[in-house]
Amino acid sequence: MTGTSLHVLHTESSPSLGGQELRIVLEMEALAARGIDSVLAARPGTPIIAEARQRGLTAYEVPLRFNLDPASMWQLGRIMRRHRIDVLNAHNSKDSWCAAPVARLLGIPVIRARHIANPIRDSRSSKLIYGPLCDAVMTTGEGIKAGLVRRGIPARKIVSVPTGIRMESFISAQPGSLRQDLGIPPEAPLVGQVAVLRGDRGPDIFARAAQIAIEQGSDAWFVLVGDGPARSKVERVLAEGGHGDRIKLAGFRRDIPQVLADLRLFVLASTISEGVAQGVMQAHAASVPVIASHQIGLDEVAIADRTARCVPAKDPQALATAILDLLAQPEEAQRLASAGHALVRDGYTLEHMLNKMEALYRGLMEPA
Incomplete structure (x- = not known):
């Protein structure tokens, strides 16, 4: 044109x-x-x-x-x-x-x-x-x-x-230096949220869900990639609830395709309605299974039981349960990831x- x-x-x-x-x-x-x-x-x-x-x-x-x-x-x-x-x-x-x-x-x-x-x-x-x-x-x-x-x-x-989304950037990406930078074992399952650390993205909800999952026996590690005004709130959650050694704050990073290539699951714990989330579409492009809150706007790409596992907003227990379930069901996780990849490829x-x-x-x- x-x-x-x-x-x-x-x-x-x-x-x-x-x-x-x-x-x-x-x-x-x-x-x-x-x-x-x-x-x-x-x-x-x-x-x-x-x-x-x-x-x-x-x-x-x-x-x-x-x-x-x-x-x-x-x-x-x-x-x-x-x-x-x-x-x-x-x-x-x-x-x-x-x-x-x-x-x-x-x-x-x-x-x-x-x-x-x-x-x-x-x-x-x-x-x-x-x-x-x-x-x-x-x-x-x-x-x-x-x-x-x-x-x-x-x-x-x-x-x-x-x-x-630039599909090719995510399809061809290989894991980068994230694990080495944060001291995460190479064989550990890694669950991450990639988003600005702002209250409406629920980084504190993600942190609480990670604590619950660890307490319930998960061997996964967890990472928040991004920075913003809610960082201090997340740090308080980690200080009060523990397990900070396995829940990492990575800060702002530019190597997002490489970060996604390292994740077993991608999470977006949004607490309010929003537009079509770029992080979810990037995860779909990278064929990483997605867990997201039920939210207007977000549900256009995080489609419940089709391209993502969806949970109620502001519910750390429900989010932890979904994380544990998908980590234990790799075939179901892969089904969601494949459908998400096709959704982005065909329209986003x-x-x-x-x-x-x-x-x-x-x-x-x-x-x-």
């Missing part, structure tokens, strides 16, 4: 570096080959700024301190004019409220991205930012789209574009995502 060059501005006010932020830089990087040049505006000193610049992408530091921040709006207007921006893609609340009105004044089409599944507020401001202040809404899953429709956003305005690759995003951007430039 590659055509004439387009210029896209992504705005992001999140302080974290998780699946949402990594998706932005991945898209910016990959769409360049299709004639879509992108720049990023994010808060000063945030990890996404460093990540974008490390990849050779253009990134501006903009305060984005609060909605309708005059300093941020003035700076964003300068960026839009300097780069002759054709489309704005705003990914979070504060940046949307700073960037969308400026884009409207400059006649630039606006996309309001929605990456999370918790309901938007039933307020005039929400209906404004998802209504007249944008031309399209991009969600990362059908569950998020359905939630917006329930809040009165027209379905015709919403496009669902799940994050795509990077190519699928890029095709949909390019169509969305170019479609906004066509005459009404």
Whole structure:
């Protein structure tokens, strides 16, 4: 679908570096080959700024301190004019409220991205930012789209574009240095959660489930890969419940395909609804069996008893039981892993995502 060059501005006010932020830089990087040049505006000193610049992408530091921040709006207007921006893609609340009105004044089409599944507020401001202040809404899953429709956003305005996976990176990966780095025996079964350490991802639930599984006789080791504001909470759980020698905090790592190649099971203990989780799709691509919470959005790829074993959220005992069961049933675990791999291969690759995003951007430039 590659055509004439387009210029896209992504705005992001999140302080974290998780699946949402990594998706932005991945898209910016990959769409360049299709004639879509992108720049990023994010808060000063945030990890996404460093990540974008490390990849050779253009990134501006903009305060984005609060909605309708005059300093941020003035700076964003300068960026839009300097780069002759054709489309704005705003990914979070504060940046949307700073960037969308400026884009409207400059006649630039606006996309309001929605990456999370918790309901938007039933307020005039929400209906404004998802209504007249944008031309399209991009969600990362059908569950998020359905939630917006329930809040009165027209379905015709919403496009669902799940994050795509580079399959080849995970299919060919071999175990890396994770075990050696953390002192995990090479023969021990390893169960891991790969996600930003944030309360809604349930890292403390994972830690408690690991403690229960060990107390019930499991010989597995457990690892949390990622970093974030909930790290101290997880450390308290480990200090209070013990078994910290077999439950490891690996911190942020870039070798995720190699990490997944080392896992016997992948877990995502999310406590709230969310978009289609990138970690689950990566595990599917790597053919690692998945255990996940029952959650709207997550259930689009962690499909109960088809591509994953699903458990109630915030229930460490249920999660521990599922871990013990799948470790004891390698054939069932492999069945789930094979089905998950096929799901991603057939509908959630990077190519699928890029095709949909390019169509969305170019479609906004066509005459009404």
